[in-house]
Amino acid sequence: MLVNVREEVINIISGLLLLAISLVIFLFGVGRALKFTRFILLGLIRLKKGDDYYPVTPFGFKGKLVYSDENINAKIFRSSKYLVQAKPDFIYETAYQRYTLIEYKERNGKVYLSDEIQMLTSVLAVRNSFNITHAYVVTGKDKKGGVLTDSATIYEQVKPYIDETRKINNSGKTSKASPAKYKCSTCAMRASCKFQVY
Amino acid sequence: MNASDCGKVAYCAQSYALSKKHKVTDKYIIKRQKQGNQGHAELTNAALAMSKDRRCFIATYAFGEDDTITCDLRLFRDERLKTHLMGRVFISMYYALSPRLISLCGQSVLFKGASTSLVRIVHKYACKRQGGSY
Numbered sequence: 001m002l003v004n005v006r007e008e009v010i011n012i013i014s015g016l017l018l019l020a021i022s023l024v025i026f027l028f029g030v031g032r033a034l035k036f037t038r039f040i041l042l043g044l045i046r047l048k049k050g051d052d053y054y055p056v057t058p059f060g061f062k063g064k065l066v067y068s069d070e071n072i073n074a075k076i077f078r079s080s081k082y083l084v085q086a087k088p089d090f091i092y093e094t095a096y097q098r099y100t101l102i103e104y105k106e107r108n109g110k111v112y113l114s115d116e117i118q119m120l121t122s123v124l125a126v127r128n129s130f131n132i133t134h135a136y137v138v139t140g141k142d143k144k145g146g147v148l149t150d151s152a153t154i155y156e157q158v159k160p161y162i163d164e165t166r167k168i169n170n171s172g173k174t175s176k177a178s179p180a181k182y183k184c185s186t187c188a189m190r191a192s193c194k195f196q197v198y
Numbered sequence: 199m200n201a202s203d204c205g206k207v208a209y210c211a212q213s214y215a216l217s218k219k220h221k222v223t224d225k226y227i228i229k230r231q232k233q234g235n236q237g238h239a240e241l242t243n244a245a246l247a248m249s250k251d252r253r254c255f256i257a258t259y260a261f262g263e264d265d266t267i268t269c270d271l272r273l274f275r276d277e278r279l280k281t282h283l284m285g286r287v288f289i290s291m292y293y294a295l296s297p298r299l300i301s302l303c304g305q306s307v308l309f310k311g312a313s314t315s316l317v318r319i320v321h322k323y324a325c326k327r328q329g330g331s332y
Contacts, residue, residue, distance in 0.1 A: 034283070058245055065249035070242050086201035089238070090245060106237030118205025125201060158204065165199055165207045168215045177212035188227040189216035 043096070054094065059102055059138055063092030066099065066130070077125040082155055084162065086122035091130055101126060101135040108140035119145065120158050127151055256296050259304065260314040267321050274324040 017040065025033040054062040067075065069087045078085045090102040103119040105111070115137040123132050136145035148154065155162075168174050177195040184196045206214040222228060257268040279285030303309040 055248060058241065058248060065245055068242050068245060069238075070246065084199055084201060084204070088201075089242075104238065104241055106234040106241075112209065114205045114207075114209035117208040118201050121201035121204040161204050161208045162199065164211055165203050165214070168207065168211065168218065169199065169203075172215065172218055174211045174215045178210050179212075183210055183213075186227070186230070187210065187213050188222040188224060188231075189213045189220060191224065192216055192220050193212060195212050 057090075057092055059090075059136065059143070061092075061094065061100070063094040063100060065090065066093050067091035077122075077129055079125045079128050081128075082124045082151075082162075084121050084125045086125035088119075088122040088126060091126065091132070094134070097131050098133045099130040101130075101132050103135070103137045105137065105139045110142045111137045111139055111144040115139075116144065117158055117161050120154050121162065123148060124151055124154055124158070256300065256313050257317050259300050260310065260317045267317065270321060271317070271324060274327070278324075278327060 020040075021033055021037055024036045054064050057063050057065070067088070067090065069089050074087055076085050076087055088101050089104040092100045092102070094100050101119065101123055103115065103122060105115055119135050119137050123135050126132055133148060134146060135148055136143055164174065164176065177193075179193075179195045179197040181197055184190055184193070187193065187196070190196050203214065206217070222231075257265075257271045261267050275289060279289055
């Protein structure tokens with residue numbers, strides 16, 4: 001009985017699929033019909049294979065690498081809405097039309113607020129091209145990030161820093177400083193800074 | 199405006215403003231920056247290597263995973279076959295059939311001999327198509 005029902009369902013689905021393909025051929029031509037068939041077949045393969053469709057990444061999740069900042073000619077992502085640009089380290093496809101952005105820091109320490117701000121600004125720039133749903137900052141020992149909210153909320157979060165950066169780029173000056181022992185000891189500008197703390 | 203600049207301002211606005219005027223001269227900082235760039239490059243290479251498609255079943259079965267012939271055929275697949283529709287169809291069919299073929303006839307000496315000769319012929323053809331660049 002169950003086998004009969006299954007066969008019946010498969011027959012209905014294949015009939016509908018053939019009908020849909022014929023309709024696409026009739027309306028849009030053979031090229032688009034082939035693309036449509038490929039899309040449907042890939043979708044079915046992904047559905048069947050589930051998580052195994054994607055290879056393991058060096059960051060502990062499964063995904064397909066779609067972008068990496070491998071050289072100086074790597075694509076720069078720009079957002080005309082928020083007027084920011086970025087070259088994130090890695091972008092992985094983790095599910096259909098779902099992407100994860102990775103910002104890697106070559107140190108063994110913890111993730112700082114500045115790393116998170118950089119990651120969020122990158123997300124704003126990249127969302128024009130990829131639907132980024134997750135983002136992480138990864139250091140040698142630490143990993144921070146997760147599910148992202150909508151772009152407007154992210155922009156509210158990073159807006160003070162974006163405004164300050166624009167101000168410095170235009171005037172070359174700032175009255176703000178956030179000296180701290182751990183920052184100043186590794187700062188490239190410590191020799192010429194009057195706010196330094198040792 | 200760059201995302202990395204925004205991060206630098208969040209770290210310390212004064213440091214970012216000074217970096218616009220002064221050049222980095224501190225040897226320790228320059229060394230750390232170099233180490234950082236090197237680490238980035240190493241991780242990128244590792245990520246690229248992990249994401250590369252290493253499948254090439256019959257060639258791997260006949261010659262081994264890292265043999266030059268297997269690598270050449272992988273290159274031929276990525277550079278020539280994947281660039282057009284019929285090539286991609288062939289690749290899909292090959293990936294669907296070859297693992298089953300190997301699991302069925304993998305133990306046979308005759309199959310091993312035949313597949314080795316066949317792969318050599320395909321390799322020769324691939325070299326010819328690439329203008330002998332392999």
